[in-house]
Amino acid sequence: MPSFERFRQTVQEIFGYKHVIPTHQGRAAERILFSVMCKKGDVVPNNTHFDTTRANVEFAGAEAVDLLVPEGKDPARSYPFKGNMDVAALEQLIDRIGARRIPLVMLTITNNSGGGQPVSLENMRAVRAVCQRHAIPLYLDACRFAENAYFIKLRERGYEHHTPRQIAQEIFSLGDGCTMSAKKDGLANIGGFLCTNNDSLAQQEENLLILTEGYPTYGGLAGRDLEAIAVGLREALEEDYLHYRIVSTAYLGRHIADQGVPIVQPPGGHAVYIDARAFLPNIPPEHFPGVALACELFLEAGIRSVEIGTLMFGQHAAMDLVRLAIPRRVYTQSHIDYVVEAILNVWQRREQISGLKLTYQAPFLRHFTAQLQPL
Ligand SMILES: Cc1ncc(COP(=O)(O)O)c(C=O)c1O
Incomplete structure (x- = not known):
């Protein structure tokens, strides 16, 4: 009580x-x-x-x-x-x-x-x-x-x-x-x-x-x-904390955007969002460019991101984004530099990445348990 x-x-x-x-x-x-x-x-x-x-x-x-x-x-x-x-x-x-x-x-x-x-x-x-x-x-x-x-x-x-x-x-x-x-x-x-x-x-x-x-x-x-x-x-309302939070998220955004990686501009508060449709223009939304990119980031460097796009929202998806949410008070700058390097490696080989097809979906919130296969 x-x-x-x-x-x-x-x-x-x-x-x-x-x-x-x-x-x-x-x-x-x-x-x-x-x-x-x-x-x-x-x-x-x-x-x-x-x-x-x-x-x-x-x-x-x-x-x-x-x-x-x-x-x-x-x-x-x-x-x-x-x-x-x-x-x-x-x-x-x-x-x-x-x-x-x-x-x-x-x-x-x-x-x-x-x-x-x-x-x-x-x-x-x-x-x-x-x-x-x-x-x-x-x-x-x-x-x-x-x-x-x-x-x-x-x-x-x-x-x-x-x-x-x-x-x-x-x-x-x-x-x-x-x-x-x-x-x-x-x-x-x-x-x-x-x-x-x-x-x-x-x-x-x-x-x-x-x-x-x-x-x-x-x-x-x-x-x-x-x-x-x-x-x-x-x-969470302390200004020092909020300043550190917004600035460290923007650091990641700036370092990948400067090398040409398309992101939602300006970077968000808790996350940087990669524009997967622009990153992988050869993959149409129905082949889930955001999921394809999220898988590549995981394979490249164990980075866990999430698709916010056609798998998550189906016909309601206005964009295909990959969210790089940054846990609070966890990472140092060198962790973020590692993430930058990995994203740039994937960016270099983006033309070799293919889309995915859905093999299982639940009746709601399908992205939580969906199964997909590379095309
Ligand atoms: C905007 C927004 N609303 C609702 C939720 C759901 O909250 P929870 O994950 O605690 O169920 C989230 C979680 O990420 C969120 O970002």
């Missing part, structure tokens, strides 16, 4: 929401949120749904719609807030299908499936205004909220002198709730949470929580995990 109190107090100080529901990780928060808020025929807009987010929306019978600004879909184009939602597209969607079919709008900060790119406060306010006009709740997928806050400090006029914590508080004040994976900007090994200001939703969510996760004072987590998250959320 004291661990839960410390956890709840920290979350409330930063996020400001009335109800804080612990879960074992982010996707459990998503499943509970969409089970309670969505029904068949509903539509959930997001800048870009992450894979588990899309799958949980669809599992609840609703449709997941990505409404990213056009700048965000062009890997080579540098733009400070490539995670922004296309506000005009959101309004058109509401006009077309009606607000009644949209139980909530989500914004993913930073936008993991779209290159780890931030959303500006200006864009969040504009989305908020549309939501308010139509009485639609706005939820944040907050996994990398601290990195997003730091990008706002670096890139958005008027926020240079704000602390990341102040910016985070302003971000969350625009929402009605959030989902969170504490394995990201909670700096924890496991955990997550779901927040809302709505009493009736919270009650339904806690009832579902008890069914599969645990009691609302632990949600499947051990006391030490709750304590770790309470500390991690604070540390």
Whole structure:
């Protein structure tokens, strides 16, 4: 109980929401949120749904719609807030299908499936205004909220002198709730949470929580995990940490991009994303250029990356990317130099790399267990 109190107090100080529901990780928060808020025929807009987010929306019978600004879909184009939602597209969607079919709008900060790119406060306010006009709740997928806050400090006029914590508080004040994976900007090994200001939703969510996760004072987590998250959320907002994080990710991006490797520009907060369609232009999306490249990086040097593209999202894939996510506080510069060297070796022999064909797929989240063969 004291661990839960410390956890709840920290979350409330930063996020400001009335109800804080612990879960074992982010996707459990998503499943509970969409089970309670969505029904068949509903539509959930997001800048870009992450894979588990899309799958949980669809599992609840609703449709997941990505409404990213056009700048965000062009890997080579540098733009400070490539995670922004296309506000005009959101309004058109509401006009077309009606607000009644949209139980909530989500914004993913930073936008993991779209290159780890931030959303500006200006864009969040504009989305908020549309939501308010139509009485639609706005939820944040907050996994990398601290990195997003730091990008706002670096890139958005008027926020240079704000602390990341102040910016985070302003971000969350625009929402009605959030989902969170504490394995990201909670700096924890496991955990997550779901927040809302709505009493009736919270009650339904806690009832579902008890069914599969645990009691609302632990949600499947051990006391030490709750304590770790309470500390991690604070540390993730420290400017020294955020500076080191953003600069070391950019170091990797710069060193491969300087040698011609096509990446999503500018580099994201937690990861560098290689543009696999541009890296392997001879492999069409249906032959999974991102997976082919991820396999080559593993064979070359044991580098574990992940495809974010046609295998993950099928017809919804706007790009074929390979994400090089950088674990926090793990690697030194020489590790990253090794990764740079390996990527450049693969870049040299890119014309010999062939595509893949799918031999097994599960009915949802197929990329987790898919089997493929070289063509
Ligand atoms: C943006 C985003 N949302 C949701 C999740 C799901 O979180 P978890 O892996 O804790 O279930 C992730 C995980 O990577 C994520 O990046």
